[in-house]
Amino acid sequence: MTTPLEDELQQPDEPGNASAATTDPPRNIRNLVRYVGPGLIMAAAIVGSGELIATTKTGAQGGMTLLWFIVVGCVIKVFVQVELGRYAISEGRTTLEALNTVPGPRLRVNWILWVWVVMMICTIGQLGGIVGGVGQSLAMTFPITGDYIHAVSLPEEGELRRYVELRDKNPDDPLVEAIRRRIDRAGAAGWEALENLEAGRPIDPEGGDPYTWDDRIWAGVAAAITSVFLFFGRYNLIQNFSITLVGLFTFLTIGNVISLQFTQEFSLTSDEVLRGLQFRLADEDGGWAAWVFAISAFGLIGVGATELISYPYWCLERGYARYCGPRDDTSDWEKRARGWMRVMRFDAFGSMVCYTIATVCFFLMGVAVLHRRGLDPSGMRMVSTLGEAYVPVFGSYAKWLFLTGAISVLYSTFLVANASNARMFADGAIQLRLIPKSDVTSGSNKTVIGLSALLPLLCFALYLVGLDPVLLIAIGGLTQTIMLGALAAAALYFRFVAIDRRLRPTRAWDLFLILSAGSLVAFSICAFGIAAAQFI
Structure with a gap:
């Protein structure tokens, strides 16, 4: 049994000059584009909790002052992403297997994997918040008892x-x-x-947010459907449909931001944008709370820590390492490896441009509408408040346009993230020597199949108990920001110690990698300080 993601990625090898087990890299842009894919999968997962929720809320809370932070959060991670991918292609190792080779304290596995374990536990809660968003969107679109719509009407x-x-x-x-x-x-x-x-x-004389059932019923339905589709590997049509709607919703958001510029109430001036690109903390409108949430959002916007870890898995499934063939001392292997790494860089940077534009648009929308009106997406009002950002342009159609897009975006994130997490959890169990070593980049792996069915239900259980979905997403983002520092350290180790010397990049690349890694470590330390202050 193979998953649709695997079917999409593992296209038949094209004839090349190498042996039957390898494939020469494409030599022109037209053929190169045929081999992209991992970055598109990551983009489908990114737009959910990162862009629609975390980025828009950051704009709603902090105002334009944090625009620079959003841009930096999207751009600087790609260098670490490429370095992790480079090592995976060169060595044919999964990310967790590679991370387990990094020097440092060990307790059955090395220290980075224990940081990863903590992050992944919190990520289940983060996905609980996302499936809660799916439930809220469906409850507004197809009310059952009407209790959720009534609760958010004020x-x-x-x-x-x-x-x-x-x-x-x-x-x-x-x-x-x-x-x-x-x-x-x-x-x-x-x-x-x-x-x-x-x-x-x-x-509200009744006080507080009531415990509503419509959103929980629909969240349970979404989780159950995801569990079934991931177990049987029959979600190709839904995945392709979701990715299509994610793209359409992103273009809708870009159009919304452009259209807001032609309104008197919500247009943004060039001075405001330039002020947002200055390196400053949140202004008095947002304060410390906005900066704390922004640090949490940093682990989610653009390529988050979980996407950085899962990206090499999809590169392996796409066949980049297989096309290179087993590493040897021949010049042919070096030529193939460099060629396929060029394809991987094109994939990573191309997707980075796409999700950076989308992320900035979601942020500007949060500033222009939600921040100015004093709205802050949270709790049971998360989805209903986010939808208000589309009303000034689309009017009475905003509700249906937004809800259709929100369902697609959030569900696509939930679907792809659970598929990726099943692979990572299975690989983590192998590294912890809890299960025998096997190919966790294969959809036929029994452990991957079992986890694919179980994880969506665990995520739903956390939302069912009544936890704030935005809080769950914020905690998940905070732990991902902490994990970014560990991944940056690993990327530096792979580049300067472990990588085949024949595949070393240019000095200019090394400079950008060092700056990227240093920035991620700095934000990781900030996130750890916030976590210590809030939860210890």
């Missing part, structure tokens, strides 16, 4: 406070009218909430 307190502030200080501000229309859409309950706020009473 405007947020932050938005109401923003309305009162602007109405009293500058009633002609176009944003006053924009928020008033939002209150109108909530009907009598919206104006009652405003009256309660001005009277110093809770905006």
Whole structure:
């Protein structure tokens, strides 16, 4: 049995000048494009918790000041990503097997793998938040009891406070009218909430977020479907359909950001953008809370730590190492290896350009609409609040356009991430010597199949108990940011100690790699400090 991802990646070898077991690398762009793939899979996984949720919330909380942070978070990781891929292609080893060779303290396995174990436990919670987002989106689209829609119908307190502030200080501000229309859409309950706020009473007399069932029922359905499809390997159509909708939703978001520039209330000036590209912390509007969440989001935006680890697995499945053939001392092997590493770099950097543009657009959307209106996606309002960013442009159609895109984006992330995590968990069990060594890049591996069925249900269980999905995603992002420092150290070890000397890159590449690794280590230390302050 093979998975559709494996079927997509393992295309028949083209004839080459090498032996039957190897394939010469493509010599022109047209043929090179035929061999990309791992980066596209990563992009499908990235847009979910990283871009739609973490990036948009970072913009909503911190404002334009953190634009530079978003750009840096997307660009600097690709050098470490390529170095991990280079070592995998050269040695034919999985990522965890390679990481286990890095020097340092060992307790059955080395220290990096224990950091990975902690991160992966938290990643299950992160995916619990994502499947919760799927459930919220479906509950708004296809209500069962209607309890979820009723619970999120009231405007947020932050938005109401923003309305009162602007109405009293500058009633002609176009944003006053924009928020008033939002209150109108909530009907009598919206104006009652405003009256309660001005009277110093809770905006919702019942207090707190109720425990709703519609979103949990739909989240359970999504998790069960994912479990079945991953177990039987029958999700090719859904995966291709999801990736298509992810692309369409991303273009919809880009169009939304461009269209916002033609509105009076939500346009962004060039001065604001330039100010956002200056290296500063969150301004007074966001404060410390915005910076803390941004550090958590750093592990998710662009290529996160889990994507960095899983990327070499997909490179191996795509056949890059197989096309090179077993390493030997011949010049033919060196030529093939350099050629396929060029393909891998093209794949990595091409996907980096795509997800950087998408990430910046999600961030600008969060700044232009949510930050200005005092909205902050969290808890059971995560999806409903994110949808508000599309209302100024798409009006009454925004709900359906956003929900269709959100379901596709979040579910695609949930699907791909669980497929990747099953491989990594199986490989981790091998490195810990809990199970015999086997090919974990094969969809027929029984351990991979079993974990593929189990992991989606574990993720759903965490959402079912009522934990805040954004909090789950933030904790997962924080541990991923910590893991980035360990991966940076490993990348430096592979480049300067372990890699075949014939495959050494240029000095300019080494400089960028060192700068990238140093930055990741610095952010990792910040994340560890935040985790220590919050949870220890």
